[in-house]
Amino acid sequence: MVKVRNLYKRFGKFEVLKGINLELQKGKVTAILGPNGSGKTTLIKSILGLVIPTSGDIYVKGINVRKNWDYRKFIGYMPQLAVFPENLTVKELINMLSDIRKEGYNPNIKEEIIERFKLSDYMEKKIKNLSGGTKQKVSALITFMFDPEIYFLDEPTVGLDPVSSSFLKDLIKKQSERNRLVVLTSHIMSEVEEVADEIVFLLEGSIYITGSVEEIIKNSGEKNLERAIAKLMEKSYNA
Numbered sequence: 001m002v003k004v005r006n007l008y009k010r011f012g013k014f015e016v017l018k019g020i021n022l023e024l025q026k027g028k029v030t031a032i033l034g035p036n037g038s039g040k041t042t043l044i045k046s047i048l049g050l051v052i053p054t055s056g057d058i059y060v061k062g063i064n065v066r067k068n069w070d071y072r073k074f075i076g077y078m079p080q081l082a083v084f085p086e087n088l089t090v091k092e093l094i095n096m097l098s099d100i101r102k103e104g105y106n107p108n109i110k111e112e113i114i115e116r117f118k119l120s121d122y123m124e125k126k127i128k129n130l131s132g133g134t135k136q137k138v139s140a141l142i143t144f145m146f147d148p149e150i151y152f153l154d155e156p157t158v159g160l161d162p163v164s165s166s167f168l169k170d171l172i173k174k175q176s177e178r179n180r181l182v183v184l185t186s187h188i189m190s191e192v193e194e195v196a197d198e199i200v201f202l203l204e205g206s207i208y209i210t211g212s213v214e215e216i217i218k219n220s221g222e223k224n225l226e227r228a229i230a231k232l233m234e235k236s237y238n239a
């Protein structure tokens, strides 16, 4: 579904991605993990076409993204910090986006998310007056209501209360059961262990380790993913 071949990205003198090769499969939740600054967001943004790679190729559903923007219609992206026009109400924002992006728009999914996130009371409120957690819910709503085939979720549960966070995790799992491809980043390992099937661990712009959650825990000899990843990070800090 998504293939990354020999991807390099340099910002000035600083090489952030150093030859990434990766294949992401549908029907799976893949978590891209790694210390702060290891290149997770840069990798995701390269796949989304928001960062132009220095070299290498990216294919989404067989389309080389370098020459074609059309692939973006398959993708839902929930950024780390969503920035919306501050003076629009939530309802105006949703209407505007569903007018612009007709592909995949699913009113049933939209209504379910509004209900489960208890967003009805916020529909007439301006974005600038929303709390951080409510903005995050609106961001999730906008990502999921277009029912995309591929999801990129950058720390999706940050700022959510436990009820909303649990609902979002269920929604994420449901997408992989529906044969969607989901890629996420998170620093909350208990959450990753709960929702992810595969792990890609980045270190200083290279893939340090990949494998299923079970394999990574088992090979580390630790009792859970948090301890397994902490061990990997400690090893890399001491290297």
Ligand SMILES: Nc1ncnc2c1ncn2[C@@H]1O[C@H](COP(=O)(O)OP(=O)(O)OP(=O)(O)O)[C@@H](O)[C@H]1O
Residues within 6 Å of the ligand: 011, 016, 034, 035, 036, 037, 038, 039, 040, 041, 042, 043
């Ligand atoms: N536009 C940019 N210009 C210059 N440097 C950048 C730019 N974007 C990212 N970087 C640098 O690239 C490195 C990787 O950043 P990136 O945001 O991909 O890391 P990350 O793994 O997502 O980190 P975090 O876990 O903190 O979110 C960092 O050192 C960052 O400062």
